[in-house]
Amino acid sequence: MSSINNIDVIDQVVLSLSKPLLKDVIDQHQVAYELEQKDVFNVLSALKLKGWKQLSYLSAVDWPNEVKFEVVYILMNWEQPSYVQIRTKIDRNQPVMPSVLAIFPGAKYYEREAHEFFGIHFPGNPEYEKPLILERWDDIPPLRKDFDPSAYSAKKFPSRTYPDSFSVKDENNKILEKKAEKRKRAQNLRTGGESS
Amino acid sequence: MKEMKLFLGPQHPGMHGNASVHLFVDGDIIKRSYLLPGMLHRGFEKQMERKLWVNNIALIPRVCVPEPDINEMSFACAAEKLLKLEIPERAHWIRMIILELARISAHLMAYGGLGGPTGNYTLMYHAHVDRNLILDIFEKITGARVYHQYIVIGGVRMDLPQGIDKDIRDFLDGLESRIGEYRDLGIDSASIIKRIKDTIMLPESVVWELGVTGIGMRSATDKPYDLRKVMPYARYDQVEFDVPTSNYSDARARLDIKIKEVVQSIRIIRQCLDKMPEGEVRVKPGRGQSMRWTVPKGYVYAPVESSRGEFGYYMVSNGGTSPWRVGVRGASYPQGLLGVEKYLPGTRIDDAALWIDTMGICSPEIDR
Amino acid sequence: MISTKYTVKQSLTKEEIDRKWWEVGDYFRRNSLWLLMYCTGCCAIELPPSMTSAYDMERLGMGPMATPRQADILLVSGYLSLKTLRRLVYTYEQMSEPKYVVALGSCPINGGIYHDSHAVINQLDQYIPVDTYVAGCMPNPESVLNGFVDLMEGIKNKTANGWKKYHEHNEWYKKNQKDVLGEVAIEDEFHQ
Numbered sequence: 001m002s003s004i005n006n007i008d009v010i011d012q013v014v015l016s017l018s019k020p021l022l023k024d025v026i027d028q029h030q031v032a033y034e035l036e037q038k039d040v041f042n043v044l045s046a047l048k049l050k051g052w053k054q055l056s057y058l059s060a061v062d063w064p065n066e067v068k069f070e071v072v073y074i075l076m077n078w079e080q081p082s083y084v085q086i087r088t089k090i091d092r093n094q095p096v097m098p099s100v101l102a103i104f105p106g107a108k109y110y111e112r113e114a115h116e117f118f119g120i121h122f123p124g125n126p127e128y129e130k131p132l133i134l135e136r137w138d139d140i141p142p143l144r145k146d147f148d149p150s151a152y153s154a155k156k157f158p159s160r161t162y163p164d165s166f167s168v169k170d171e172n173n174k175i176l177e178k179k180a181e182k183r184k185r186a187q188n189l190r191t192g193g194e195s196s
Numbered sequence: 197m198k199e200m201k202l203f204l205g206p207q208h209p210g211m212h213g214n215a216s217v218h219l220f221v222d223g224d225i226i227k228r229s230y231l232l233p234g235m236l237h238r239g240f241e242k243q244m245e246r247k248l249w250v251n252n253i254a255l256i257p258r259v260c261v262p263e264p265d266i267n268e269m270s271f272a273c274a275a276e277k278l279l280k281l282e283i284p285e286r287a288h289w290i291r292m293i294i295l296e297l298a299r300i301s302a303h304l305m306a307y308g309g310l311g312g313p314t315g316n317y318t319l320m321y322h323a324h325v326d327r328n329l330i331l332d333i334f335e336k337i338t339g340a341r342v343y344h345q346y347i348v349i350g351g352v353r354m355d356l357p358q359g360i361d362k363d364i365r366d367f368l369d370g371l372e373s374r375i376g377e378y379r380d381l382g383i384d385s386a387s388i389i390k391r392i393k394d395t396i397m398l399p400e401s402v403v404w405e406l407g408v409t410g411i412g413m414r415s416a417t418d419k420p421y422d423l424r425k426v427m428p429y430a431r432y433d434q435v436e437f438d439v440p441t442s443n444y445s446d447a448r449a450r451l452d453i454k455i456k457e458v459v460q461s462i463r464i465i466r467q468c469l470d471k472m473p474e475g476e477v478r479v480k481p482g483r484g485q486s487m488r489w490t491v492p493k494g495y496v497y498a499p500v501e502s503s504r505g506e507f508g509y510y511m512v513s514n515g516g517t518s519p520w521r522v523g524v525r526g527a528s529y530p531q532g533l534l535g536v537e538k539y540l541p542g543t544r545i546d547d548a549a550l551w552i553d554t555m556g557i558c559s560p561e562i563d564r
Numbered sequence: 565m566i567s568t569k570y571t572v573k574q575s576l577t578k579e580e581i582d583r584k585w586w587e588v589g590d591y592f593r594r595n596s597l598w599l600l601m602y603c604t605g606c607c608a609i610e611l612p613p614s615m616t617s618a619y620d621m622e623r624l625g626m627g628p629m630a631t632p633r634q635a636d637i638l639l640v641s642g643y644l645s646l647k648t649l650r651r652l653v654y655t656y657e658q659m660s661e662p663k664y665v666v667a668l669g670s671c672p673i674n675g676g677i678y679h680d681s682h683a684v685i686n687q688l689d690q691y692i693p694v695d696t697y698v699a700g701c702m703p704n705p706e707s708v709l710n711g712f713v714d715l716m717e718g719i720k721n722k723t724a725n726g727w728k729k730y731h732e733h734n735e736w737y738k739k740n741q742k743d744v745l746g747e748v749a750i751e752d753e754f755h756q
């Protein structure tokens with residue numbers, strides 16, 4: 001089956017259930033749609049019934065200028081090989097997104113990680129608030145754009161200090177004096193003792 | 197009987213990588229279990245946003261430690277899709293050689309890792325000697341043994357050295373003559389066969405429920421679902437190779453598929469060395485100074501078939517000099533986290549370490 | 565004329581006897597060190613080539629050991645995240661003395677390539693005493709073996725006494741550990 005038909009099949013399913021705000025065909029095997037938040041659940045269930053059974057990735061992107069988070073779902077079909085990206089923007093100050101655990105059981109840990117790193121809430125997933133990767137974290141969720149990791153690292157982990165003007169062979173720092181002497185001697189040889 | 201808490205902790209001779217599996221056991225049977233990742237967390241996704249497009253190449257191989265070339269390939273493919281860049285023909289073939297050599301070395305390490313949980317250390321010694329020969333070949337091509345930084349945006353960093361043709365062919369001939377020994381020591385050996393035959397089966401419904409890809413999927417569904425055949429990237433449609441499958445998925449069948457894949461990879465590398473054209477190997481992705489190269493706006497997902505499954509980078513670019521967001525889809529994410537939770541209860545304690553080995557769970561790509 | 569008076573032979577004091585036995589012990593100890601198999605970070609991928617017959621480690625008398633109570637060397641291979649540091653402190657205190665710590669890679673020295681990351685510590689010396697460093701990213705198996713030979717020289721010259729430092733400056737190490745980790749006890753859903 002040629003993959004031009006794959007993109008048409010996906011198009012039919014998505015357009016029959018919602019109105020996408022953006023459509024982007026990246027190459028012959030990948031297509032991306034941006035939908036509204038209320039349409040996502042229906043479109044994902046319809047795509048799963050049509051054969052896009054594997055959830056490859058679920059994550060979020062931070063857009064602080066527009067004050068929005070963008071949640072991304074990537075699905076794959078092995079029989080009609082193609083990837084579908086479904087994106088949706090949600091509010092950044094109170095991020096709530098209904099969970100897709102009922103459709104894809106594999107979303108359990110992806111949503112737990114998205115909560116830990118961005119702060120998004122997923123009602124419908126019973127264990128999404130437990131920390132998975134960080135332990136005893138005491139700051140804002142780290143993948144937001146207003147978190148500065150080098151300031152955190154400088155504050156919490158002291159780094160090694162090296163002494164200034166450290167020289168291996170020359171403990172008393174005589175190198176500069178030797179260089180000055182050498183320059184003077186060379187000048188003497190060139191000009192016979194008079195400065196240029 | 198009451199439940200007892202045990203953990204197959206991070207410090208264990210049969211454990212791959214640094215993750216601990218927490219078990220609640222009753223006698224010898226596991227009742228509940230889950231994996232605790234996070235001990236190898238370095239904050240990669242945040243670090244990649246703060247470095248330029250050219251600087252990221254130094255940071256990227258460290259995401260997946262046993263097989264670092266798939267990271268560079270996914271990053272380069274994703275950026276080239278956004279840039280709509282065509283790289284020279286010879287670069288595609290060189291990339292294929294590097295990726296297949298990395299696949300052989302990762303399979304050898306996983307097959308030799310069978311020695312830890314079962315106590316058969318001879319197998320591990322054999323596998324690591326061959327793997328060391330591959331690392332020596334990498335040192336001749338790229339300059340470093342483990343972290344190569346060779347596949348960049350726009351092709352490959354430099355051309356192959358003189359005489360590498362003969363070295364690779366000698367190594368492949370030697371490895372092919374030793375495959376019989378690997379079978380005798382590992383899956384055909386009378387002392388191990390009781391532990392791996394008819395244990396840790398993976399039924400087909402579990403595969404679709406968890407989202408497992410790679411060898412687990414091919415051994416349970418008996419179909420050649422391999423990204424190199426289904427959505428070929430870098431000239432895989434111009435070489436001939438088979439994709440081994442099986443319809444009875446126990447631990448022995450999965451290890452058998454690993455050995456067959458090593459034989460197929462040897463076949464691919466020989467064809468690449470015969471068919472490779474001459475030409476240049478690198479094209480610059482922008483004009484001017486490399487610190488100012490930009491990539492146009494877009495959202496793209498670039499998957500690659502690794503030795504454990506589908507491995508991909510999700511890249512979002514804002515048109516600037518560094519990526520806006522890079523998300524890493526680790527191949528062992530579903531089989532490590534979900535598989536340990538849903539699938540291990542009901543098996544015995546000694547099967548827990550074997551599950552981690554035969555499904556190929558590599559902990560650095562779960563935590564990043 | 566030689567005196568025939570009987571002179572009492574000077575007997576050795578207790579400290580001198582202890583010191584001589586300790587030297588004998590050090591000779592046997594440095595020629596047969598056993599290291600604990602704990603792969604904490606990325607540099608651990610160069611350990612199997614140095615243990616197996618590619619660059620044989622057993623000719624120096626070293627081999628891998630499964631449990632902390634029976635091992636001599638704690639090999640910190642690579643970077644350390646906070647979670648690993650908690651478990652590492654547990655493991656270090658479980659080992660029986662005398663014990664040595666070898667740090668591989670440039671990450672325990674000053675943070676390495678992850679020096680501005682929010683989850684990786686920058687200097688291992690503050691939390692656990694270290695005897696030998698092996699620099700590189702990542703170090704060759706030949707450099708790793710070189711580091712072990714340096715450790716053996718250190719045991720011979722009595723400069724490798726990190727475990728004594730841990731006892732003498734215990735409050736300083738404990739205060740640093742508490743500052744960074746919050747509390748050294750592990751708390752997650754398992755240990756409730």
